[in-house]
Amino acid sequence: MPSEFGAILKDWRKVRRFSQLDLSLEAEMSARHLSFLESGRANPSRAMVMRLSEALQLPRPAANQALNAAGFAPVYPSLSDDAPELAPVHQAIAAMLDHHDPFPGYAIDRHWNIVDSNQGAQMIIALASPGGPANLIDILISSEALDLIENWDEVAVLSLSRLRTEILELGGDAHLSALAGRLSSHQRVRKVDLGSINLNQAVIPTIFRLGDNRLSLFSVIAQFGSVQDTRAGETRIELMFPMDDQTTGFFGR
Numbered sequence: 001m002p003s004e005f006g007a008i009l010k011d012w013r014k015v016r017r018f019s020q021l022d023l024s025l026e027a028e029m030s031a032r033h034l035s036f037l038e039s040g041r042a043n044p045s046r047a048m049v050m051r052l053s054e055a056l057q058l059p060r061p062a063a064n065q066a067l068n069a070a071g072f073a074p075v076y077p078s079l080s081d082d083a084p085e086l087a088p089v090h091q092a093i094a095a096m097l098d099h100h101d102p103f104p105g106y107a108i109d110r111h112w113n114i115v116d117s118n119q120g121a122q123m124i125i126a127l128a129s130p131g132g133p134a135n136l137i138d139i140l141i142s143s144e145a146l147d148l149i150e151n152w153d154e155v156a157v158l159s160l161s162r163l164r165t166e167i168l169e170l171g172g173d174a175h176l177s178a179l180a181g182r183l184s185s186h187q188r189v190r191k192v193d194l195g196s197i198n199l200n201q202a203v204i205p206t207i208f209r210l211g212d213n214r215l216s217l218f219s220v221i222a223q224f225g226s227v228q229d230t231r232a233g234e235t236r237i238e239l240m241f242p243m244d245d246q247t248t249g250f251f252g253r
Contacts, residue, residue, distance in 0.1 A: 003040035004069040005049070010038045012056045012066075015171040027055040046072045059170055060230045078230045089224065089232050090116075096222070097121075100239050102251040104217065110234040111175045112136040112163075120251055121240075124208065137163070137179045144188060150207040150214070153192045158204060160184055205243050213250050216243035 013023050020038070024031040029051070036042035037052075044052070049070050053063040064074035079086055097105045097118040104124050106117035114134045117125065125134075128143040140159060144152055163180040167173055183189060208215040217240040227233040242248040 003043070005044060005066060006038045006040045008062075008066050008069050009034075009052060012058060012062070012171055013038075015168070016056050018056075023052075023055060027051050044070050046070070050075070057169075060228070060233060062171060064230065076228050076230050076233075079232070081231075086229060086232055089227055089229075089235075092224075093235070093237060096237050096239070103242065104240040105238065107235055107237045108136060109231065110170075110173070112179065115235065127210070135179075137183055141183060141186060144186070148208060148210075150209050151205075153188065154197055154204060155206050156183060156186070156189050157192055157194065157197060160189065203243065206240070210250075213246070215247045215250055217241065217247060218243055 013020070016023075018026070020031050020034050024034045027034070029048075033042060037044055037048075046067070049067050049072065050063075053066055058066065060076040061078075064076050064078075067074055077085075081090075093107050093116055097107065097116060100120070101118045102120045104118065104121035106121040106125075107115050109115050112135055114121075114125070114136065125139065128146065128148055129139040137159065140149075140152075140156060143149055144156075149155055160180060160183050163176055163183065167176050167180065170176070203218045205216045205218045208217070220239045220241065222237045222239070224233055224235065227235075242251065
């Protein structure tokens with residue numbers, strides 16, 4: 001009978017679309033031993049769990065779950081936001097956002113909730129969702145009726161594609177799936193002709209309309225490379241840069 005670890009291993013192998021042979025080669029082990037681990041006929045060592053987690057590119061929370069299932073303590077910390085150890089992380093986020101002003105910049109968590117933002121972003125957010133949600137997908141949906149984003153269809157379809165990619169990488173996520181479902185079921189998204197979206201562009205910006213001002217911005221997304229905390233390590237910093245002189249001048253004023 002498969003063990004809890006064996007079931008987790010098999011599920012993730014299927015998510016990553018590996019055969020047992022593929023995964024055994026990636027993890028530098030025998031396919032026979034891998035089969036025994038999945039079936040519960042063998043128990044993994046801590047080192048083997050870590051090796052398979054690396055081969056499967058498991059998110060840190062999933063790697064902790066696999067360790068727990070195999071009878072080992074989690075290796076990646078899960079600290080509270082106010083933990084002293086995370087102070088340098090928060091300082092780095094604040095510094096990046098502050099230095100990016102007056103252009104918009106914000107930090108989001110795994111579920112696209114805005115956890116920090118600079119003045120440029122706060123201005124856009126206040127226009128797109130006054131007093132409303134602090135979640136980028138919810139803001140995108142609520143902004144549709146405002147004619148604030150000129151190329152809303154394009155932005156919505158690309159955001160949906162990004163959401164679905166993240167869900168696959170995480171091996172499923174109920175919260176992200178709910179957000180993707182809300183966006184994909186939006187009547188305007190359902191009517192989008194994908195053939196009408198020009199993907200043959202070096203950069204696809206988000207184009208805002210603020211009165212007579214047409215603001216064209218593209219995003220650069222940064223993530224921490226060495227933060228091991230399960231939540232802080234998933235924080236992304238998105239910095240928006242101007243595509244033209246008009247946009248540069250607007251934010252400069």
